Amino acid sequence: MRATVHSVRTFVTVFLLSLSLWSNSQSISFSDGKYELGLGLGPSFFLGDLGGSRGVGKPFINDLDFPLTKFSKGLYFNVYPAEWLGLRLAFNQSFLEGSDDEVNLAGGREFSRWRRNLYFQSKISELYFGIELYPTVWLEQYDGLQGKLRPYGITGVGAFRFNPKGYYYPDPNNPNSKQLVELKPLRLEGQGMSQYPDRKEYNLTQLEIPMGAGFKYFIKEHVYVGLEILHRKTFTDYIDDVSTKYIDPIHFSQYLAPADVPIAYQLHNREPFRNITRPTIGRQRGDSKEMDSYFSTILRFGWRLNGNNSPNRRALRQLRCPLYF
Numbered sequence: 565m566r567a568t569v570h571s572v573r574t575f576v577t578v579f580l581l582s583l584s585l586w587s588n589s590q591s592i593s594f595s596d597g598k599y600e601l602g603l604g605l606g607p608s609f610f611l612g613d614l615g616g617s618r619g620v621g622k623p624f625i626n627d628l629d630f631p632l633t634k635f636s637k638g639l640y641f642n643v644y645p646a647e648w649l650g651l652r653l654a655f656n657q658s659f660l661e662g663s664d665d666e667v668n669l670a671g672g673r674e675f676s677r678w679r680r681n682l683y684f685q686s687k688i689s690e691l692y693f694g695i696e697l698y699p700t701v702w703l704e705q706y707d708g709l710q711g712k713l714r715p716y717g718i719t720g721v722g723a724f725r726f727n728p729k730g731y732y733y734p735d736p737n738n739p740n741s742k743q744l745v746e747l748k749p750l751r752l753e754g755q756g757m758s759q760y761p762d763r764k765e766y767n768l769t770q771l772e773i774p775m776g777a778g779f780k781y782f783i784k785e786h787v788y789v790g791l792e793i794l795h796r797k798t799f800t801d802y803i804d805d806v807s808t809k810y811i812d813p814i815h816f817s818q819y820l821a822p823a824d825v826p827i828a829y830q831l832h833n834r835e836p837f838r839n840i841t842r843p844t845i846g847r848q849r850g851d852s853k854e855m856d857s858y859f860s861t862i863l864r865f866g867w868r869l870n871g872n873n874s875p876n877r878r879a880l881r882q883l884r885c886p887l888y889f
Contacts, residue, residue, distance in 0.1 A: 598644035602866035604656070604792070608636040612856040613806040614662030614682055631666055634659040636688075636860045642696070650696030652718070658688040660726075660858055662804050680849070681834040684728045684747065684804040688858070690796070692722020692774050709782040709868075718794070719775040727768055728805040732827045736837065745827055747805040750820065752832040753849060754811040757819055766802040773797040776859070780866070790864040798857055806850035 610632065638656030645651070662685075667678040698716045728747045735741040748768065754760035778792030801807040816828040833844050 599869040600640070600642040600644070600650075600866050601869055602640035602642065602864055604636075604638040604640060604654075604862040604864050606636060606860055606862040607633045608658040608660065608688075608858060608860040609633060610660040610662050610803070610856075610858050612662055612804045613801075613850040613854075614664055614684060614804050615666040615677070632661045632663060634661060636862070638862070640864070640866070642866075648698045648701040650698070650716070652694040652696055652720070654690075654692055654694065654722075656688075656690050656692075656860075658690070658858070658860060659685070660688055660803065661685040679835055679838055679840055681837050682730075682804075682806055682849075683834075684730050684806070685744075686726045686728045686803060688724055688726050690722055690724035690772065692720050692772065694718045694720030694722075694774060709785050709788075712782050713779060714782075715777070715779040717777045718792075719773065722772050722774055722796075723769060724772050724796070724798075725769050726803055728803065730805070730831050732830060736830075745831070747831065748802075750824060750828040750831060751816075752805060752811075752828060753808050754815065757811070757815055759815055760811060763808065766800055770798055770800045772799075778862070778864070780864070786868040788864075788866045790866070792862045792864055793859065794862060795859040796857055798855055801850065801852055801855050803856040803858070804850075808848075808850055808852045810844040810847050810849050812845050 615632070636656055636658035638654055640652055640654045642653075643651045663683045664677050664681050665683070667674050669675060669678055696716045696718045698714050700715060704712065729744050730747050731742040732745045733739070733742050748755075748766070751757060751765075754763045756765040757763070774794050774796050776792055776794035778790055778794075780788045780790040782788045810833060813829050813832060816825045816832075820828055835842070835844065
């Protein structure tokens with residue numbers, strides 16, 4: 565299932581309407597400094613067809629490749645209609661990578677993934693709207709934020725942009741000859757080819773559902789640090805450009821420029837790099853039953869931007885004219 569331009573436009577429209585509602589209710593609900601700006605930093609992890617642990621491929625973190633951990637960074641803006649409810653707008657940038665070289669060979673069925681020998685990397689840019697719920701607010705026994713620990717859960721909806729790439733070796737005998745090339749234009753699994761009508765070309769912009777949990781600790785009234793684990797459920801199996809079965813490479817010359825044909829031949833089937841030669845047409849290349857996903861572990865730093873206890877509000881109070889009775 566791939567995201568359409570209409571879906572992205574709908575997401576943007578709903579978000580803009582939400583902003584309008586926040587603005588209209590500001591004088592009632594947000595008079596005591598319920599705005600926050602935050603920065604998030606931490607590792608990101610890919611969960612897809614490539615790499616993995618022993619045996620058959622497993623869902624979620626059971627097939628996590630820690631050596632391919634990458635870095636993510638992001639900015640957050642939060643609005644709080646109430647202390648137990650947060651509305652978040654966030655923009656993140658991550659880098660994902662997957663490789664069958666990371667398979668832990670133990671004489672089992674993981675050998676088929678090692679033999680496949682595929683690789684990808686991709687930059688990820690995402691924008692999402694989230695709803696945070698703070699269930700312990702009602703248990704707090706004193707005023708103020710300093711020293712408070714607040715766990716929370718979060719879910720929402722967003723869109724992300726990716727572009728899978730892989731290494732092509734003009735000279736297969738020279739590892740230093742590798743070149744990074746975009747995978748989608750090569751149609752490595754027959755996307756958009758009339759010979760494979762069920763394999764549609766995928767969109768590089770997709771919808772996602774972020775979901776996770778974390779906590780905040782307020783070291784001052786207007787400053788907090790926190791930790792969050794955020795998983796992204798997606799609706800595409802092509803973040804790594806691997807999803808279904810091998811095609812007949814004879815069709816590449818019909819759909820690709822002459823200079824791209826040898827690149828597609830090499831990257832659609834990299835088993836010869838393992839000194840393995842066998843018929844592959846129609847054999848499994850990926851698992852289309854499981855969509856790709858990714859998650860990040862985020863160290864958060866945040867600031868409340870206004871409110872009676874914030875620095876700018878205290879400064880404004882000091883500048884007010886004295887009152888006489």
